Amino acid sequence: MTIHTLLIANRGEIACRVIRTARRLGIRTVAVHSAADAGAPHVHMAHTAIEIGPAAVAESYLSIERIMDAARKTGADAIHPGYGFLSENAKFARACEDAGITFVGPPIAAIDLMGDKARSKLRMIEAGVPTVPGYQDEDQSDAKLLAEASRIGFPLMVKASAGGGGRGMRLVDDPAKLERALKAARSEAKNAFGDDRLILEKAVVEPRHVEIQVFADRSGNVVHLGERDCSVQRRHQKVVEEAPSPAVTPEIRSAMGEAAVQAAQSIGYLGAGTVEFLLDRNGDFYFLEMNTRLQVEHPVTEMVTGYDLVEWQIRVAEGENLPARQADIRLDGHAIEVRLYAESPAKNFLPRTGRAHLWRIPEGAGIRVDAGLSEGQEITPFYDPMIAKVIAHGPTRDAARLRLANALRDTKLLGVETNRRFLIETLEDEVFAAGEATTAFIEQRFPKSRLKPATIGxxxxxxxxxxxxxxxxxxxxxxxxxxxxxxxxxxxxxxxxxxxxxxxxxxxxxxxxxxxxxxxxxxxxxxxxxxxxxxxxxxxxxxxxxxxxxxxxxxxxxxxxxxxxxxxxTTYLDRAAEAAGGDGAVVAPMNGRVLRLAVKAGDKVTRGQIVAVLEAMKMEHEITAPVAGEVSETAAAEGQQVATNALLVRIEAGN
CATH class of the missing domain: 3.30.700.40 (Glycoprotein, Type 4 Pilin)
Structure with a gap:
């Protein structure tokens, strides 16, 4: 069947990316948007745009009912979920099927299975794919999890069974911290996925995070398009990705690629998928998870293979066979991608909001920028803080690395703090330059003493x-x-x-x-x-x-x-009135929603004690007391949306 009108159930750079390919293929495009995104670039790029609700994702981009209603109103005969939001939601894929609308993604059964980390791991064990030792059964009691943790040994990873993107994930190296980690992971998983089930896995110390891009068609053809190295992460979210991996030999690539293809075949897969592995120092690899969608970092694969993977998705959804066989796929040169985030590296990578008063993207040979931002646009607390992906391709890894560092120097964004300088320093770090970065890279190479605001000369x-x-x-x-x-x-x-x-x-x-x-x-x-x-x-x-x-x-x-x-x-500023300081005011470090207030007026608190939990840009942030004393005021309520620097709690300092 031929797709005539494609609705993209996503926003920002994701929607822009899909719209570009669809328009090139002559397909009419429909953008959906929240009230907060009415002026966003993806809205203007599409042939048609329709508002689906207020800013909150639960009432707009995550509302299956509203998206399906938009598809009916605009005559869409296919829906592309992008990556993130509903892209790995089996209920959404089923709603498309029930409505007779083509879902540009894998079968419902595959989404359902691989979206459950516990069940998917058991299936991979059955399929003979190497997996990390752990616990993934139904008993979710603290007693059972504590006992299994003791059996597995520390350090270990606590993960949301239905999770991804670092939400509901905690690394625990001390048994005394496990109960608190379980509580926090359950809360974050429940808020992010509506499912608080957890799994435990033995932590592979300082591994490489390597993933394989797979594709399958309706005729049973399954191929892989090489690997991507995604080891540079903060809060378990990827920051730098590259293809190919500097740690992968042709022999490892062949073995890992075969394992990924085997994983896809074992579940009757269709379309684009990503099989993620942990690669240890000895060259052994272990199945981590399978994402049943196109990944954020897919551009590096496109740049080294020359294929448009969104086009592949559309062709497969229309019933066509894959445009290439395994023997046809070659890797040309090297590509590196960085994620430009609205965040403050000096403040533990806290998300930032603001208005893009000036926005200029770099250009030149081998440079690609995937973005969904326009000048004058507000960067709000409602969505992921990623602003753009800046990608460079070169004949060698070093050429791509240096080209990308210079592209970041040419990237201009004024009005909101970003991680641009941190990305440049990462690319120029001697460990990264040598191709030796592991998942411990940021922690080891960027301690707090290095993550300071730029020196003003x-x-x-x-x-x-x-x-x-x-x-x-x-x-x-x-x-x-x-x-x-x-x-x-x-x-x-x-x-x-x-x-x-x-x-x-x-x-x-x-x-x-x-x-x-x-x-x-x-x-x-x-x-x-x-x-x-x-x-x-x-x-x-x-x-x-x-x-x-x-x-x-x-x-x-x-x-x-x-x-x-x-x-x-401030030459003529009246300095007679100075603001009083040191009164124990606890303020919001960013725009966000108060998820929990942990204290009330009259409570005694110690310095560093958690007094509130703020949810912003899809993550939970614990807010702690700057001084010891007694809570004299709580100025915010649970569920309230607060602005940056809004007073949350006031503490009267004392013993």
């Missing part, structure tokens, strides 16, 4: 001073301090606040585009300044440098090669 301060000066003083000569008709060079003392620090500077304008900025650390020359559309360029002994900037009201947003700066002039 004298040149950064000088640039901010020049831009603020040009905005407020260039057209107002009377504002120059020290200016005289005798021709003395105009001087303007200024106070600039960057973060929590204030800097006293003097801008000396030599006329034209030349400035000197006197700072506490000396004088910085900003010569030959050229300010264009959102970019400032200036001459240095090392050549011309460039930085991106824009203004948000009175605030200057400035992005240099390795720093993101928000600055404002």
């Amino acid at each position: 004298a040149e950064d301060i000088a640039l901010a001073a020049v831009l603020l000066f040009r905005r407020t003083r260039t057209d107002a000569p009377a504002a120059f301090h020290g200016w005289r008709s005798s021709g003395q060079t105009p001087r303007s003392p200024m106070v600039i606040r960057i973060g929590e620090d204030e800097h006293e500077v003097t801008v000396i304008w030599h006329g034209g585009d030349d400035y000197d900025v006197a700072t506490g650390g000396g004088t910085v020359t900003v010569a030959g300044t050229c300010v264009g559309n959102a970019e400032i360029a200036w001459r240095t002994e090392a050549g011309t440098k460039r930085a991106a900037f824009c203004f948000d009201g009175e605030s200057l947003l400035l992005q240099t090669e390795m720093a993101d700066i928000a600055a404002e002039e």
Whole structure:
């Protein structure tokens, strides 16, 4: 059958990615969107768009009823679930089947089986696929889980049976911490998947996370398209992915590929799937899980094979055979992908929100950017914090790595904090560069002492001073301090606040585009300044440098090669009133929903004790007391949506 109208039951870069291929194939596309995404790029890319509910995913993107209603209203004869949301939901696939709509995905039985980590592991054991020792039975009592943990041994992984993407997952290395981990994992799994069942697995120490892309058609043909290495992770969520893996030999690739194909054949698979393995230091590998969908990181496979995997999905859904056999598939060069997140690496990778006041993506040979963001768009707390995927391909791993690092330097986003600098440092880290990164990479190579905010140097301060000066003083000569008709060079003392620090500077304008900025650390020359559309360029002994900037009201947003700066002039600020500090105020570190308040007024708390749990961008975040004392106020309620820096709890410091 031929697909005429394809509804994409997803959002952001995922929907944009599917729409691009569908349009190329001549298929009419339908975008669904929440009220919060009315102006999102995927809405404008599709032929038709329809609103399906408010911002909350449970009432929009996760509502099977509303999506099926949208399909009926728009005449869609097929639905592509993207990756995430309902892509691995057997109930959704069944709803499509009942409605006579083609589901661009695997059979219902395969989704149902592989979505259950316990049942899928048992099936893989039966199929002869290597698996990690663990516990995956029905008895979910704490007593049973504690006993099984003791049998398996520590360290071990606690996982949501119905889970994925790091939700409901905890690494436990101390038996005394297991009960708390079970409670937290159950809660997170229940909220994310509506299923709080858990499994336990022996933790493979410092493994590589390697996955195999498989594809199957209705004629029984099953192939694999090589492997991807996804070892660089934080909170069990992938940050950097590459193909092929620097740790996989041709022999391991062959064996792992055969095991993945065997896994797919054993469950009567159809379409795109990903079989994930843990690879230990000895070259032994163990089945981790099978994702019954296309993965976020599929572009690296596309770049080394030359195939469009979304097109393959559509062709298979239409009943066609796979366009290539195993012997036809070759890997060309190397590709690396990084996920650009709205988050703060210096604050344990907490998600961030904000408005994209300026957004520029890199271009060039071997560079690909998959994004679902437009300039001026709000990055909200309702969805995953991933902004874009930046991918580079090269003839060698090193060529791809260096190309990608430079592409990130050319990526401009102002208005929300991101992990851009962290990604550059990761790509340039000697362990990653040597191809030796394991799942322990971030923990080992990026301790808290390294995950600090960027150092603001004298040149950064000088640039901010020049831009603020040009905005407020260039057209107002009377504002120059020290200016005289005798021709003395105009001087303007200024106070600039960057973060929590204030800097006293003097801008000396030599006329034209030349400035000197006197700072506490000396004088910085900003010569030959050229300010264009959102970019400032200036001459240095090392050549011309460039930085991106824009203004948000009175605030200057400035992005240099390795720093993101928000600055404002406070020269004339009245400093008579200083805010009182140290009163034990516990505030929300991000926009989110208060999942749980663990204290009430009058409770005694210790420093570091959990006082609240906040849910934001699909993850749960424990908020702790900054001081010991007595709770004097609870300012938020469970279930309430709160903004960044909103007061949650106030503690009266004391013994």
